[in-house]
Amino acid sequence: xxxxxxxxxxxxxxxxxxxxxxxxxxxxxxxxxxxxxxxxxxxxxxxxxxxxxxxxxxxxxxxxxxxxxxxxxxxxxxxxxxxxxxxxxxxxxxxxxxxxxxxxxxxxxxxxxxxxxxxxx
Numbered sequence: 495x496x497x498x499x500x501x502x503x504x505x506x507x508x509x510x511x512x513x514x515x516x517x518x519x520x521x522x523x524x525x526x527x528x529x530x531x532x533x534x535x536x537x538x539x540x541x542x543x544x545x546x547x548x549x550x551x552x553x554x555x556x557x558x559x560x561x562x563x564x565x566x567x568x569x570x571x572x573x574x575x576x577x578x579x580x581x582x583x584x585x586x587x588x589x590x591x592x593x594x595x596x597x598x599x600x601x602x603x604x605x606x607x608x609x610x611x612x613x614x615x
Contacts, residue, residue, distance in 0.1 A: 501538060501547040502529030516546050570608050579604040587611055 503525050507514040516525040519537060529550055532538055541547045564572070566586075573579045579601065584592035591611065598604045 496533040496535070498531050499534050499538070500529055500531050500550045501525065501541070502550055503527060504545055504548050507546055514546055516541055566612050567609050570605050570612070573601075573605065576601055576604055579608055583608050583611070 503514055503516050505513055505527075509515075513527075517523075518525045518530070518532065520532065521530075525532075525547065538547070542549060570579060570582060573582065576598075580592050580595050583595055586608075595604050595607060598607060
């Protein structure tokens with residue numbers, strides 16, 4: 495069974511003053527700065543030998559970063575219906591503000607009004 499290791503680009507390696515970018519042939523992209531688990535093969539052994547990547551054994555560093563939580567503005571922008579926006583506004587600001595949104599004709603107007611209210615806080 496192939497060995498899986500966690501590798502990160504070596505920040506000390508520079509090309510033209512910029513951090514080295516290491517291609518990951520299995521994913522067909524560059525190894526992210528945060529690193530990733532890869533199957534150890536001759537390609538990665540050579541990248542380690544030339545100091546282009548570092549093997550990370552610290553479990554915390556190898557753990558995937560938690561997905562960033564969307565801001566309230568991003569949440570509002572992702573709503574697909576007027577009902578979603580009004581429900582969010584009712585929970586966040588109360589019935590009076592949510593009822594005032596009923597006069598808005600377009601979804602974009604609703605979103606703008608809620609985002610403006612969020613920015614006031």
